[in-house]
Structure formats: C-alpha cells, structure tokens
Amino acid sequence: MGQFGIGQPVRRKEDVRLLTGKGVYTDDVNIDGQVFGVFVRSPQANAVINAIDIETALAAEGVVAIYTGEDLAADGVGTLETEVEMADLAGNPMFRPKRTLLATGKVRFLGEPVAIVLAETQEQARAAAELVMVDYDQLPSIASTAGAVDPSSPPVWPEHGSNVSVHWENRPASEIDVHMERAKTRVTVDIVNNRLVPNPMEPRAAVAHFDAATGMMTLYAPTQGGRRIQGGLAKGILKIPADKMRVISQDTGGGFGIRGKLYPELGVVCWAARRSGRPVKWRGDRNETFVSDYHGRDQVNHAELGLDENGRVVALKVHTILNVGAYMGENGPRLPISGGGRIIPGVYDIENFYFSVKPVFTNTVPTDTYRGAGRPEANFLMERLMDAAADATGLARDEIRRRNVIRQDQMPYMTQMGLLIDSGDFIGNMDMAMEHSDWKGFEARRKESEKNGRLRGIGLGNFVEAAGGRPTEEMRVRISADGKATVFAGTYSHGQGHETVYAQLIEEYLGVPFDDVSLVQGDTATSPMGSAGTFGSRSSWMGGLGIRRSSDAIVAKGKKIAAKLLQGDEEAVSFENGVFSAGAGSVTIQEVAKAAQEPKNLPEGMEPGLDESFNVKRDAELFNFPNGCHVCEVEIDPDLGIAQIVGYTAVDDCGVVLNPFIVHGQVYGGIAQGIGQALTENTVYDAEGQLMTGSFMDYGMPKAQHFSHIEALFNEVRCKTNDLGVKGAGEAGACGAPSAFVSAVMNALSPYGIKHIDMPLTPDRIWQAIADAKSAKAA
Amino acid sequence: MQDFTFHMPAAVADAASLLGSCEDPKLIAGGMTLLPTLKQRLAEPTDLIDLGAIADLKGVKREGDQIVVGAMTCHADVAASELVLSTIPGLAMLAGQIGDPAVRHRGTIGGSSANADPAADYPAGLVGLCATVVTNQREIPADDFFTGLFDTALEPGEIITAMRFPIPKWSHYMKLRHPASGYAVVGVMVVDTGAGVRVAVTGAGPSVFRVAAMEEALSKDFSVKSIEAIKVDADGLNADMHASAAYRAHVITVLAKRAVAARG
C-alpha cells in the first residue's frame, strides 16, 4: 500500500536525528552529583593477585572510593556464568566456571577489571587508577586456540585440569565413518577462523543511579534491548527484584551481538552507585573495547567431505575447536553448536553429518555472539569444502554445488539436525548471482588482467542461516486520541531502522500515516514485559509479527466501536486504508481512536482506548532461513600480494522485503564485516597473552578503498512460517562474503597451485604463499 | 589528559623563549601524534606551546631554485600546492598519501619530521629530495637529521621553522599502506636530482635509509632493468605481524621499479 507501505524504499526516519548529532547516547547522560568511574585492568594474561594496595590512590585528589572484588564479595554481589549447558556423549557436563565481576584472587586475561576507582572527575579517576598498586605473580599463560587442546598447555582453570571444557559430539563418529569409507572422493580442509574485535562505533559506557528512597536502580547503557540484561542484573548480581531495576538505552551506536550482553562492568557500576550513594558514570574508551568487549569467531576447524562418483556428498565430518577465552560468555560456547554448527551442511542435502566441538579456555578476552554468531564460520567451512571438492572431482565450482543443494521440491526440508527449512531457491540464487556477475565473461576479463600483470579470480559462496533468536517477543501498539500511533517495542533498534520499518507496517495495517507513527523503545519501564530485544536477525519477524497481531486486535476492537458509531452491525463493518465502513457510513481510524476514549461511545464493558499488545511466542526450534549466493571478483597484484575486489554481486533471499533501502544497508554492512574478516581484520595475542592488535593502528578495519560497487539483489521467496513472509537480513552479508572472497582469491592463485591461505588474506600472506609456491616449484 | 598551561605565541622567538622558561614544555603543531599521546597519559607536559598562530611558519614559496615549505604547513596544503605540483610532484604525491583527509588537514611537515616515526612518509621525502631542515638555530641536511627510531638531530629548545627542497629534475613516491594504520609499510622516494639519483626508503627500517646500490645503478642507467636484480637485505628491517622483513625487502625493489617505470 502507498508510498510508505510494505516493500517501499522509504528513507530512514531516524537518520536526520542521528546524523545531525541529536542522538542521545549514554555518554550524553549526566546525573546531578555523579562521580566518574575508571576501571583498573589487568596488564597480565594470567597471574595470582597477591595484594591490591589502594592507599595511595585513595588519598589522591578527588577520589571518592575504590572498590575491589573483595568488596563485592563481602556485599554478596553475584557472579556471572554462561547460559549454555552441554555434555559429552557419555553425559559428562561442560565445565562452567563462574566469573566474579572484578577479578578476585587471580586474573585470567589482559584487560580483566580488577578494581574501580570513583572520583569527582574523569581525569582524577584515571590518575588515581594508575596509583592502584596490584602485586601480581605472573603465571604461564595460553592464548593459542589449537594449542589449548594440548594437555600440557597451562591450565586457565587448574580446578578443571584441562583447558577443554567438554568434548561435545552430535553422535558417535563411527556412525559416519562407515559412510565416509564408501566415498569415492574424500577432501579435507583445515581452517583457522580468525578472532575478531567487533568494534561498534560507540564504545561501552554506563551511568547508574540508585534511588535509596524507592530502592530503584536505573542504568543507562548501550544495549540491544534492556530486558535481556535487566533480570540478570537484578536477580543474579544485585539481588533486588527485577521491577526495581530499570535499564535505559536511548540511542546505541552499533551492537553486532556483543552489545546485548550483561558485562561485569555494568554490574560493578550499578553496585558502586548503590554502595557509594552517588550516581556513577563510566565512559569506556576504545582501548577498553579491544581488551574487554567480547570478541568474535576464533575457531580452528578440521573437516572432511566424502563424495560419491557423481559428486554427491555421502558424508561430512567436522571437528571444531572454539576459543571461548578465559571465561565463558553468555552464549559463547553454543556458537559452534546450536548457533552455527547445526547449519554447517548449509544449503546442501547432506544426510550423514558428524560434528564435534571442543570449547577451550585460553587467557584471552571471552568470545561471544558477533554478527552471524557461528553461522559465518559454518558457511565458510562448508564452502571451502565445496571448493576443495570441485578441485578434487574436476567439477566446476557451481556444478558441484548444483548437484548437492536442497532443491525447492524437497522443501520443507528437515535437516539432519532437526531444522525445518521451509523455503529457499538455492539454484535460483546461484543462477542469478552468476548471471549478474557475468560469470561467463570472466575468462575474457582474466586475460585482460593478465596482460597488465595481474591475476584475476572469481568465486562464489552459498549460505543459509537460521534466524530468529529467542522465541518470544512482545509488542504494543496504541492509537491516541489525537490519531497518532505509537509502537512500544521490546525489540531495540540500534542502527537497523525500526523507526522507519515499523511505521511502514503501521501505515500498511492501520492506515495511520507514516509520519504519525512513533517508536518508543529502549526503556524497560515502557517496553512490554515479554520482550527480548534485537539480535539474531529477529526484529522483522518477531517484532513485525507482534505489530501485525496488535494491529489486528486494534482493528477488531475498532470494528466494534465503529459499528456503534455508525449504528450498524459489527459484522457489516469493513476496514481498509484506515477507514471503517458499514453501508454508506464510514469513520476513520483516527475518529475511532478519539471516540474510543469516551466510555459512552463504547459497547458495554469495553476498556477505553485503542491500545493492544501481543506476545509472540514461537516454537524454540522454529527458525527462518535467510539464504543467498554471493559472487566476488578480485584482481591480485602478485608482486605486492594485494587482493583488490573488483566486482561483487550479492543475491539475498530474506523473504518478503519490507524496505529494500534498509535491507540493502544491512547487506552492505554485513558484507563489509565479512570482507573485514577475510581481508584485513585479525586479533593477535603473543605467546605471553599480550594483545598485539589493541588499537586501530594494528587492527585493520575494512575501508571504502577495499570494496568495489556491490550489486545487491533479492531473490525473494516468501517465508512460509510467518504471516509477514519475512526472513532475517542482518547477518546474511557476514555469512556470504568471506567464502565468496576467499574462493575468488584462491581462484586467482590457482596457477600457482595454492589451495589455502588462512584469513585475513593480507598482502604479506598472499605474497608469501606465492613465494613459497614458486620456490617449491623450483625445488 | 593532565592539566597544562596553553600558550599561543605569535613569533618563533616567543615560542623559543617559552621553551626555555617553562618547567616541562612541549611544542604542539597539528597534534595528530601529540594529542593521542597526552590522552593516553604517555606524556604529561606542564605547558603546551602551540605554533599555530605563527604566520611565518605556514605556506609554500619559491626562493631561487629551492622550494621552501613552512614547518606548520599541513599535508593537504603541500599536496594541493600549485608550486609543489609543478616543481616537485613527488613531494605532493607523498603528502597526498598521508593518512586520511582529517589527518592531512591537521598534520604538519614540521610535526611529522620532528616526530620521526619510522613508518612516516616525510622522512623518505626529505632524504630523497636532499632537503635541508631549517630550525630557529641552524640548518641541518636531511641526511643528518633522522638519527634513529623516533630520533632526530634536534636539540632541546630547537624549533623547526621550514624545509628547503632543491628543485630536482624528477621525483616520484610510491607507498604500500599499512593495512590498519595507513602509514607506510614501505615508502620509496626516487629522485633524479640532476647530479645523480637518490632512493630513500621509509617504513622498512628503524629509520629512513638510502639504497646505495640502486642509486648507483640508476645514476648510470635510469631504467627498471638496471635495478631489477638488486635485492635489499632483509637483515635489520622491521618485521611485524603485518609484514615480515623478507616481504618488506622485496617490496622496496618492487616499489622502486614502479617509481622508475613511472618516468615516461
């Protein structure tokens, strides 16, 4: 409907506010009487804390208080632990250590908070933090993912003995070995899926205010929906009722999964406000992003694919080591399993699948959900296997995929891991991507590049995700007497553009003009109780459905009121484009909203107002499956090893597209982060557990110059498991880009016989691979 | 950042006397290096002396067969200067490749040179182009100015006022950008001075250096072929997670060749 309805490329409402400095971020919040908090962080990767001497620091100018882990413990402050539980096939549970909010007795990674200093100004707090003397006894440490499975590696948790928290398997390997043995072709890949620092534009921050009179604790912080952390903070940490804990996030500068977490610093800031009797403000800086925000990815994979004489997969085996860091993040250990592992077979029809995961501890920042959260790793692994299979069988890279993808006539398709893929046109995605990228014309372009001394390569990557996140979300829609609509959301837009898309939905469903719709979000005092937030590419589905159902309820109620106003029969009232009609009479929804305020206009017993909410509850195992095929083309300067993207075509199926302009933004952003992982980003710890990439001087963010134009296309297949027909869109790019790009680079390097380089494919690495290949040939 | 007293002298002499009288002073130019250092509390001067108000220190002019660039001239102005573009295009090329637009509009030739970052671009420009560093006390040939890692011949209290560049016959700058910082992993300035060829390299070693073998070969025969086989020894070159010493050594030759090839 109309210029602002579903499917229209409506410009983002929120952009004027956000781009003209009118956004309100946590650092914009100041509360009378506030003190500034600065964390003292561990410079050691693994050490015993012998003593913390705060005397000199306490005496420094402006210092109000200094608290350590012992103060928290003495006050009965709770600890953090992962939400994940799992066991090996014999039933031995995973080791799940508890994390104290401030390191107590021991530090286990560089950057771990040890104490908080409160002072009248930020500078005073920083200066005093330097005066806190912590006496450490350094212990041997381990940072390497692969190295942590070695029983002789220094244990991060000696109480557990080993750094392997559990060896999880989906089934006994022997069940798949029998299939693998009958394979005609077997290929293996070994992959290091590099650790990333997510780096939202806004660093972490928190302002906490405790009202002793009412017992109300209010926390301002960037989140992905305050409800996610409200309960944990209240019950788990502060030991107060949840309704005494209010979490407010006005604007948040990027989330990517890691902003949704209950970080220890949030608990410390709240508790310190209560303990000191002063509001506390903590403004994290970029250094703290690097050493204390959860990191992403960091897996080591060994995988084997068996194929029959027709190039059909007969068996797949995957062994994953996941580096969880020193502690377990809320969701960290689940990422290679229910997060991504389950969809390793991806878009392919693979019956015999074995996978095993060892989440290992190391003296590094904990890892947790980062855009895609296990799915980019899974898709990358599968696509590398497909390229290896193409190479081994002599089939073209698209042909081996065509022979194995799940066809539309097989849908709904139940995967081996119990996921029901309702829809998707996987062949169509490939056809479209190959056509638009002029795959056929590649050879001519390659020759042209060759003339200029450049190597050219083209690659493709299929992907599928399981989107939806948590199974509940509540939304509320109200039309006030003035005819304006308000959406009270449990979801939380932190860059995604919900203000715009939700207004489109309201215009579509209720006929209230786009400009008359506003969004209230980011405050647990106003967000519906059943809300969860925004992550896992879930808001269009869960939030959209909540709006749809709430709108339906408004229309149903409106019909009753209209019937009374029009003196007609309720059954005779129809609703279209914001107008209730019965016979010749009609009233607008705005008129109904106004009338609804007056009990006299309402049928007996009806509550005044047009104000409805709906709690969407779905089966926890029901997901939707955004999918697509990306094609990337690169040119390599072999003398310098620089790989430059020269063409990129993204075909995405995110179901019904509510706003192509916004979905394109999601696709571009996801691709940028995917290419970041594949081309520039890497998190490096040295053998002592010191972070070598602790700033943008050493940590390479992707830049505009690394990209070409991205041709973003949709191959829209309506999702069958929700009324809106939508699938997720937020994480797709990050899933598709690494494999398409790496495939292209390997294709370009194929004249040298190079099969594999670990991400990121930096100039140094590409050049080294070429140099090695040349000297191997010469030998 | 610690509190400090801020000064904005209008003349070099005033800046110099402040340098002499304040307890622990520091000059500030564009602040692109100094400000982050202060924010991280790695330096805590009592006094900051801003050179920004000294008009004499800004701008590019020609004096005979030399181009004089004021110490406070920002990179963007050097890159866009008609005078530089028409006389020493290699220098404009270099300035235009420093950092990003924001950095180029703040960072200065004086600040960059005084800082002597091993990965900065200007050191290759100054040494390659036989520049002279002019201070409030003396003139220092670029060859003697860069003395090591973040180390220069500047004495305490000395202020760079300008750089003098003799106009060469031809110059060209090639740079491989660091994937994260954008600084030079390797930067190579090739200059035909008229009296010979100079090849100055930044980013690859602890400080800028010249490649004598290439200079000799190119002075005899200015062609790609003449330096093709010249390998720079990787020993002593910088190595980090982004680029091994062997890679850097290799890149020096590649960039030098490309610079030479650029001379039509």
Ligand SMILES: Cc1cc2nc3c(=O)[nH]c(=O)nc-3n(C[C@H](O)[C@H](O)[C@H](O)COP(=O)(O)OP(=O)(O)OC[C@H]3O[C@@H](n4cnc5c(N)ncnc54)[C@H](O)[C@@H]3O)c2cc1C
């Ligand atoms: C994001 C970023 C990217 C960058 N990328 C590059 C790059 O690609 N290549 C590159 O070469 N550089 C790069 N730089 C450095 C930048 O170009 C500046 O040149 C450099 O930071 C110093 O110049 P400044 O004028 O800002 O000096 P300041 O930071 O103000 O001062 C630096 C030092 O020089 C001293 N000083 C300043 N002026 C004088 C003077 N006239 N006499 C004596 N001493 C003086 C100061 O006391 C201080 O110790 C980058 C910087 C940033 C922040």
